[in-house]
Amino acid sequence: MAENPSTPDLYNANRPLSPHLTIYKPQISSMLSISHRITGAFLSAGAVIFVIWLWSAAYHPNCFATLAAAGKTWWGMGLLMAWSFAFFYHFTNGIRHLIWDMGYGFELDAANRSGIITVAGSIIITAFVWYMLLTK
Amino acid sequence: MSIRTPLAKVRGLGSAKDGTHHWWMQRLTSVALIPLCIWLVYSLLGLGMANQATVAAWMKSPVQALLMTAFLGATIYHSKLGIQVIIEDYVHAHFSKNALLMMNAFGFIILFAMAFMAIITLHLS
Numbered sequence: 001m002a003e004n005p006s007t008p009d010l011y012n013a014n015r016p017l018s019p020h021l022t023i024y025k026p027q028i029s030s031m032l033s034i035s036h037r038i039t040g041a042f043l044s045a046g047a048v049i050f051v052i053w054l055w056s057a058a059y060h061p062n063c064f065a066t067l068a069a070a071g072k073t074w075w076g077m078g079l080l081m082a083w084s085f086a087f088f089y090h091f092t093n094g095i096r097h098l099i100w101d102m103g104y105g106f107e108l109d110a111a112n113r114s115g116i117i118t119v120a121g122s123i124i125i126t127a128f129v130w131y132m133l134l135t136k
Numbered sequence: 137m138s139i140r141t142p143l144a145k146v147r148g149l150g151s152a153k154d155g156t157h158h159w160w161m162q163r164l165t166s167v168a169l170i171p172l173c174i175w176l177v178y179s180l181l182g183l184g185m186a187n188q189a190t191v192a193a194w195m196k197s198p199v200q201a202l203l204m205t206a207f208l209g210a211t212i213y214h215s216k217l218g219i220q221v222i223i224e225d226y227v228h229a230h231f232s233k234n235a236l237l238m239m240n241a242f243g244f245i246i247l248f249a250m251a252f253m254a255i256i257t258l259h260l261s
Contacts, residue, residue: 041222044215051208051251057191058257064188072185091173094166101163129177136184 028115036093039086046083084129089122152224158217165214172207195258208251216244 024030056064070076096114099105105114138145148154179200183190195201219240227233 037222040218044219047211047215048247051247051254054191054254054258055250057188058254058261061188068185068187095170098163098166129181132181133184
C-alpha cells in the first residue's frame with residue numbers, strides 16, 4: 001500500500017516507542033524553556049483580547065462595557081492576573097534569552113542562577129504591580 | 137560557501153524552509169518591546185480600571201497613540217513569529233501545516249489592521 005507522503009508512517013506510529021516526557025527529569029532549563037513558549041502562546045491570545053478591547057472602545061460601547069464588567073468578576077480578575085504573570089515571566093525570560101544571544105551566561109551554574117532570578121523576579125513584579133493596582 | 141545540495145535549495149528543505157530573517161526579526165521586536173512594555177505597564181497602572189471615556193482621552197494624545205501603535209505593531213509581529221514556530225514544530229501534515237501558517241499570518245495582519253483603526257478612531261474622536 002502506497003504511503004501518503006504528507007503523513008509518513010512516522011506519524012501514524014502503531015509501533016513500540018521509547019518513553020521520553022514520562023522519564024526525563026524536569027530541570028530548570030527545560031521547564032523554563034517550555035514555560036516561555038506556553039506564556040508566549042497565552043499572551044498571544046491576550047493580545048487578541050486587548051485589540052478587541054481597544055476596538056470596542058472605538059466602535060462598540062456596549063461591548064466595551066461588557067468587557068469592563070467581565071474584568072471585575074472573580075474569574076475575569078483571575079484571568080488578568082494570569083496574563084500579567086505570564087507577561088512578566090515572558091518579559092524577564094525574554095531578556096535572559098537576549099543575554100544568551102549576546103553570548104553570555106551559557107555556563108550551567110550561570111544559566112540555572114539566571115533562571116531562578118527570572119522566576120523569582122516575575123512573581124515579585126506581578127505581586128507588586130497588582131498591589132499598586134488594587135490599592136489605587 | 138554553502139554545503140546545501142542543489143536539490144535541497146530547490147526543495148527548501150527543513151520545517152521552516154528558511155530561518156535567519158525570522159530569528160533576527162524576533163530579536164528586533166523583543167528589543168523594541170522592552171521599553172514599550174515598560175511604557176504599557178506604567179500607562180495601564182495610571183489608567184486603573186478604565187472606562188471608555190478614559191481610554192479615548194488617553195489615545196487623544198499624539199505621543200500616546202504613537203506609542204500604542206508601536207507597541208501593538210511590535211507585539212503582533214512578535215506574536216505572529218512565535219506562533220509560527222509553534223505550528224512548524226508540532227504540525228507536520230503538509231496541508232494542515234500550510235493552512236495553519238496562512239491563517240496565522242492573515243490573522244495577525246487583520247489584528248494589526250483592527251488595532252490601527254481603533255487607535256486612529258479614538259485619537260480623532
